[in-house]
Amino acid sequence: MSESASAAAQVPHDAVIDVRGVHYAIDGRPIFSGLDIAARRGLITAVMGPSGTGKTTLLRLITGQIYADRGVVSVFGKDVGTLGNAELYASRQRMGMLFQNGALLTDIDVFENVAFPVREHTDLPEPLIRNLVLTKLEAVGLRGAAHLMPGELSGGMARRVALARAIVMDPEVLIYDEPFVGLDPISLGVILRLIKQMNDALKITSIVVSHDVHEIESIADYSYLLSEGRVVASGTPAELARSDSPTVRQFMTGGAEGPVRFHYPAADYATELLESPR
Amino acid sequence: MSAASKAGVIEAVRKTGVAGLFFVRLLGACLPALARPKLIIAQIYNAGARSLIIIMLSGLFTGMVLGLQGYELLNRFGATEALGTAAALALLKELGPVLTALLFAGRAGTALTSEIGLMRATDQLTAMEVMAVDPLRYVAAPRFLGGLIAMPLLTAIFNVIGLFGAQLIGVQMLGVDHGTFWSQTQSAVALKDVTEGIVKSVVFGAVVSLIAVNEGYHAEPTAEGVGLATTRTVVASSVMTLLLDYVLTAAFM
Numbered sequence: 001m002s003e004s005a006s007a008a009a010q011v012p013h014d015a016v017i018d019v020r021g022v023h024y025a026i027d028g029r030p031i032f033s034g035l036d037i038a039a040r041r042g043l044i045t046a047v048m049g050p051s052g053t054g055k056t057t058l059l060r061l062i063t064g065q066i067y068a069d070r071g072v073v074s075v076f077g078k079d080v081g082t083l084g085n086a087e088l089y090a091s092r093q094r095m096g097m098l099f100q101n102g103a104l105l106t107d108i109d110v111f112e113n114v115a116f117p118v119r120e121h122t123d124l125p126e127p128l129i130r131n132l133v134l135t136k137l138e139a140v141g142l143r144g145a146a147h148l149m150p151g152e153l154s155g156g157m158a159r160r161v162a163l164a165r166a167i168v169m170d171p172e173v174l175i176y177d178e179p180f181v182g183l184d185p186i187s188l189g190v191i192l193r194l195i196k197q198m199n200d201a202l203k204i205t206s207i208v209v210s211h212d213v214h215e216i217e218s219i220a221d222y223s224y225l226l227s228e229g230r231v232v233a234s235g236t237p238a239e240l241a242r243s244d245s246p247t248v249r250q251f252m253t254g255g256a257e258g259p260v261r262f263h264y265p266a267a268d269y270a271t272e273l274l275e276s277p278r
Numbered sequence: 279m280s281a282a283s284k285a286g287v288i289e290a291v292r293k294t295g296v297a298g299l300f301f302v303r304l305l306g307a308c309l310p311a312l313a314r315p316k317l318i319i320a321q322i323y324n325a326g327a328r329s330l331i332i333i334m335l336s337g338l339f340t341g342m343v344l345g346l347q348g349y350e351l352l353n354r355f356g357a358t359e360a361l362g363t364a365a366a367l368a369l370l371k372e373l374g375p376v377l378t379a380l381l382f383a384g385r386a387g388t389a390l391t392s393e394i395g396l397m398r399a400t401d402q403l404t405a406m407e408v409m410a411v412d413p414l415r416y417v418a419a420p421r422f423l424g425g426l427i428a429m430p431l432l433t434a435i436f437n438v439i440g441l442f443g444a445q446l447i448g449v450q451m452l453g454v455d456h457g458t459f460w461s462q463t464q465s466a467v468a469l470k471d472v473t474e475g476i477v478k479s480v481v482f483g484a485v486v487s488l489i490a491v492n493e494g495y496h497a498e499p500t501a502e503g504v505g506l507a508t509t510r511t512v513v514a515s516s517v518m519t520l521l522l523d524y525v526l527t528a529a530f531m
Contacts, residue, residue: 063408092410103401117409120416165409 014041016173016205017062022071024057031057033229035071039173044199044206046216048251049226055209056100058226059177062207063097064088076172093121096166097175102158104150104165110137111146114165121169136164140194156187163194167202174198176208180215188215195219213252217241225251227259297492303414304422304491311419321424325386325487326431332385333378337436340373341365341443348444349452361454362463365444370467370475371530374437376523379482382429383515387490390421391511394494395504403495418495422487429483430476437475474530481522486515 015038022035031054039045049055060066061073064080073080075091083091104113114133118124124132137143140160150158159179166174176195180188196219199206210216217223217237225233225240225248233240233248240248250258266272311318344365352358394417397403403413441463448454490511497507 065404065407089410089412092408095408097405097408099401099405101401103405105402105405106397106400117411120409120411 012038012040015039016041016076017207018072018074019058019061020072020074022061022068022073024054024061024066024069026057030229032068035226035229036231037224039205039207040222041205042199042203043221044195044208044219046220046223047207047209047226048211048213048216048223050251051211053226054229055211055226056177059097059175059207059209062175063092063095093169094171095173095175096169096171098159098162098166098177098179100178100181102150102155102162104153104158104162106150108149109146110142110148110150110153110161113150113161114168117165117169132168133164136168137161139167140164141190154187156183156191159183159187159191160194163191163198167198167204170202171204173205173207176206176210178210179208180210180212192219213254227251296496297488300492300495301488304418304488307412307415307419308423310415311423314416314420317416317420318423318427321420322428323424325382325390325421325425326428329382329385329428329432330435332381333432333436334439336377336381337374337439338443340377340436341369341440341445342447344368344373344440345444345447345452349448349454358448358452358454359458359462360466361444361448362441362459363466365448366441366463366467367471369437369440369444370471371478371527372523374433374440375475375478375482376519378429378433378436378479379486379519380516382425382432382483383486383490383512383519386425386428387486387511387515388508390425390487390490391494391497391508392504394418394421394491395497395499395507398495398497399499399501399504414495418491422484422491425487425490426480426483429486430479433475433479470530474526477530478523478526481526482519485518485522489514489518 017037017039019035019037022032023030024032024035035058037045037047037058047055047058057066061068062075062080064075064083067073067081076094078087078091080088080091104110105116108116111133114136115129118129118132134143134146137146140163142157142160142164145153145157145161150161153161174195179191179195183191192215195206195208198204199219208216208220217240220237222236223234223240224231227247233243233245235243240252243249243252247259249255345361348361348364348368349358352360352364394403397413397417403417406413406416445459449456449459493507493511493514494504497503
């Protein structure tokens with residue numbers, strides 16, 4: 001268990017993604033104030049935290065959709081903030097990202113969705129593309145759904161197709177944005193196993209952003225817990241489970257009382273109830 | 279000037295700037311987009327072929343009204359044989375390009391805005407960016423080019439059907455001489471009149487498509503945001519079409 005201050009000091013030598021001292025604000029409201037996170041090669045790194053702590057913002061910083069106000073976000077050893085458009089696109093080609101809702105292109109079928117990055121970035125002959133796409137669809141168990149349109153898929157299926165699309169270019173890094181939200185237990189188990197398998201079989205560096213503590217802790221090699229714009233705790237799942245920090249305990253056990261406020265700031269309850277209506 | 283109206287002016291200028299910059303980037307993306315003719319053809323089909331029925335019906339009725347009104351007016355001066363000329367010039371120079379643009383904004387422009395807006399709202403555009411595919415090149419440019427190409431074609435169809443409608447009423451119903459109708463039309467319409475119509479339709483096509491794509495691309499990614507953007511497309515396209523119609527008409531005088 002290492003607190004954020006000491007975590008900032010040590011930069012792992014095999015970090016593929018390294019976020020150092022990042023400050024970021026939207027409309028003057030700070031989202032991150034001195035964020036330090038590193039994702040090491042070949043490991044599954046979990047980023048957890050209550051809703052609204054900027055987990056998705058972190059992914060947008062890593063993929064270069066937005067830039068940090070201060071601090072450095074480096075991916076594959078290069079500072080994302082200094083990359084030109086061509087370099088940024090080259091770096092994105094080495095990453096795959098799974099969106100919360102799948103974000104499949106709705107005007108083409110499942111097969112074409114998975115084939116999309118291949119067609120855009122390579123000149124492979126059609127039979128090869130076909131084999132590649134079918135292999136990836138088989139890996140997520142949806143080869144039979146290749147001809148369906150995205151609108152005909154369930155939420156879990158859409159996410160599996162999106163996963164097949166994310167891995168079709170054999171990325172070095174896979175980024176998952178809330179992969180477990182709104183899934184039934186079977187789909188959830190399947191996605192969980194797939195993330196683990198991708199990591200084991202393909203040695204892909206994975207970053208999973210999630211607030212489903214128990215699911216993510218079962219596969220993560222290293223976890224970060226974010227709160228109020230900073231890393232409040234980090235460590236292996238076992239280390240976090242042993243932690244006696246009130247924030248970690250509250251988050252792991254799902255308590256409403258603790259350092260992380262459940263209630264949005266408001267006037268005194270009794271006073272507001274007794275006030276005449278507006 | 280009050281603070282609110284100042285802010286309104288600043289916001290309007292900012293939006294114009296955003297649209298201008300977007301237009302420049304869009305033009306830059308058009309050339310690479312030409313490498314994907316399939317996407318452009320699909321968009322010509324979406325914006326053009328799917329608007330055919332409404333354009334043809336509107337063209338027919340507009341022509342028929344022209345036949346009636348034109349006959350009634352020309353009859354006062356005993357010049358009903360000029361009906362063909364009047365209808366052809368009205369259609370080619372004004373009614374064809376303007377009405378087609380207005381209908382196009384309502385039918386194809388709104389479809390473009392809501393489609394792109396929903397793609398934004400469902401993260402499809404972001405997903406493309408993350409897959410290192412420029413959505414401007416893949417989504418916006420083919421739709422802009424599709425609209426740009428479809429508009430003059432639709433205008434031509436509107437004109438032909440409109441002229442047929444005027445002929446239907448003037449010649450078949452009200453008894454204007456068939457030969458006179460067509461020969462007068464042929465001798466009075468100059469190439470300059472046709473060019474004016476074509477230039478107008480190309481300009482309107484570019485403006486309406488640009489507004490539609492821009493509004494969709496910058497729509498707030500919510501149901502309300504996409505709805506508002508769609509409304510703005512119709513309003514802005516219609517006003518811009520009529521404004522530019524005046525400017526172009528004056529330029530061709």
